[in-house]
Amino acid sequence: MPIVHVRVAELLTQLAPEEVQVIPVEVPGHPEQYSILVATKLIECIDDTASREVERWTAEDGRPEKVGQYRDVDGLKIDPSKVGDAKLFRTWGWSVALIVSEDLKLALEALGVTGMRFTEV
Numbered sequence: 001m002p003i004v005h006v007r008v009a010e011l012l013t014q015l016a017p018e019e020v021q022v023i024p025v026e027v028p029g030h031p032e033q034y035s036i037l038v039a040t041k042l043i044e045c046i047d048d049t050a051s052r053e054v055e056r057w058t059a060e061d062g063r064p065e066k067v068g069q070y071r072d073v074d075g076l077k078i079d080p081s082k083v084g085d086a087k088l089f090r091t092w093g094w095s096v097a098l099i100v101s102e103d104l105k106l107a108l109e110a111l112g113v114t115g116m117r118f119t120e121v
Helices: 006-015 104-109
Strands: 004-005 018-026 032-038 053-056 070-074 088-091 094-100
Touching: 006 018, 006 032, 006 053, 006 104, 032 088, 053 094, 070 094
Parallel strands: none
Antiparallel strands: 004 032, 018 032, 053 070, 088 094
16 A cells, blocks of 8 residues: 555545545654555456466465465556456456556646556556
């Protein structure tokens, strides 16, 4: 869960109100307001075939709570038909990635947000 400046939190709650929860936090040494960003949608949409390489946890790995989830994903690609109109979400089984729609990306860039890297998936 990333910590974001209050301006970013306000933008995301305005553009994707059903897909984000923000929790105010204090960051020692910083008088500005910050929030923890929680993506509330989890979508099973990784395209195993289009992604460069995917590896899933198996029973032999000794982690029964993870069986079927992604152990590693390289060159992540998603299936847009499974995403619908979601603007901000995490992928089921591989919560490392925080996915945002193109319009959210453009709005974040217009706000001058730093510390983010966008990769088309």
